[in-house]
Amino acid sequence: MIESTPGEPVGDRVMVADDVVKTYGDGDGSVTALRGVSAEFTRGRFTAIMGPSGSGKSTFLHCLAGLDTVTSGIVTIGGVDLTGLSRTRLTELRRDRMGFVFQSFNLLPMLTAEENIRLTGRLAGRDADGRWFDTVVDALGLRERLDHRPLSGGQQQRVAVARALLTRPEVLFADEPTGNLDSRSGAEVLGFLRTAVDSYRQTVIMVTHDPVAAAHADRVLFLADGTIADELAAPTVDAVHARMREMEG
Numbered sequence: 001m002i003e004s005t006p007g008e009p010v011g012d013r014v015m016v017a018d019d020v021v022k023t024y025g026d027g028d029g030s031v032t033a034l035r036g037v038s039a040e041f042t043r044g045r046f047t048a049i050m051g052p053s054g055s056g057k058s059t060f061l062h063c064l065a066g067l068d069t070v071t072s073g074i075v076t077i078g079g080v081d082l083t084g085l086s087r088t089r090l091t092e093l094r095r096d097r098m099g100f101v102f103q104s105f106n107l108l109p110m111l112t113a114e115e116n117i118r119l120t121g122r123l124a125g126r127d128a129d130g131r132w133f134d135t136v137v138d139a140l141g142l143r144e145r146l147d148h149r150p151l152s153g154g155q156q157q158r159v160a161v162a163r164a165l166l167t168r169p170e171v172l173f174a175d176e177p178t179g180n181l182d183s184r185s186g187a188e189v190l191g192f193l194r195t196a197v198d199s200y201r202q203t204v205i206m207v208t209h210d211p212v213a214a215a216h217a218d219r220v221l222f223l224a225d226g227t228i229a230d231e232l233a234a235p236t237v238d239a240v241h242a243r244m245r246e247m248e249g
Contacts, residue, residue: 014170014203015041015064020073022059022226033059035226036073041171044201046194048214050240051223052248058175060223061207065098065173066090078170095124099164099172103179105156107163113155114146117162128166136162140192154185161189165196172196174206178213190216211240222247 022034033056041047051057062068064075066082075082077097082090100106107116117137121128137143140158145151151159157177164172174193178186194216196202206217214220215237222230224247232239 012042012044013040014043014077015205016074016076017060017064018074018076020060020063020075021071022056022063022068023071033226034063034070037223037226037228038073039221039228041203041205043203044197045219046197046204046217047206048217048220048235049205049207049223050209050214050220050244051229052244055223056226057207057223061173061175061205064171064205065100066094095120096167097170099167099169101157101160101164101172101174101177103176105153105160105180107151107156107159109149112147112149113142113151113159116159117142117146117166120163121167124167132168133166136165139195141188152185154181154188157181157185157189158192161192165200165202169202171203171205174204174208176208177206178208178210186213211237211244214240 017037017039020034020037021032023030023032025031037056037060049057049061059068063070066075070083073083077093080093082093085093108119111119118128137146140162142155142158142162145155157180161177177189177193181189190213193204193206197204197218206213208214215235217235218233220232220235220240221228222232222243229247230243232243
């Protein structure tokens with residue numbers, strides 16, 4: 001359990017998972033995907049979550065993001081407990097305080113790149129600051145593609161990253177963001193996520209199976225059998241490879 005004193009300042013802690021348990025089903029057929037996972041995520045840090053198939057890494061990300069409910073434990077963002085919110089309030093919180101980048105891009109093909117980028121903010125009834133829009137678009141090399149459709153895979157993922165960052169979320173969640181990209185496009189997306197952390201103090205939480213992607217992070221949390229089995233700071237590709245081989249062997 002993560003101990004805290006009532007009323008203490010949150011400081012740079014953006015998100016906290018405290019003793020999170022997730023069980024699917026009931027009785028003899030139940031499956032426990034998370035077994036008391038605790039972790040903290042601070043502002044301006046890039047965390048990769050890795051583990052063998054079935055380790056609980058995607059379930060953990062979904063519980064952090066409020067996309068799945070927890071069986072017990074708590075998840076907070078900015079001191080707000082997600083686990084006690086109504087569905088409507090949780091939807092609003094995700095819209096206002098989180099950004100999402102998925103492997104499948106989740107863009108609307110009938111919209112231009114610019115319309116897709118601005119979509120989340122406009123659905124929330126607010127448009128982005130013009131200077132921040134320009135910063136994000138130019139950093140991702142999308143200026144010449146704003147009125148285009150369709151887009152290549154790499155361009156689609158860059159649009160998805162721009163859309164996620166445009167609302168300046170407290171946390172950006174990335175679920176295998178390079179899974180459908182070639183190595184060059186994947187490196188570009190990871191490079192911008194790294195820049196968002198270093199230059200704009202963005203907090204990024206990414207699930208990945210790729211040691212090259214994980215090496216862009218500040219730390220890697222390794223899950224196994226629904227628990228955090230290890231943590232690696234300042235990861236390198238070789239170090240991540242070695243740890244994954246140990247876990248899978």
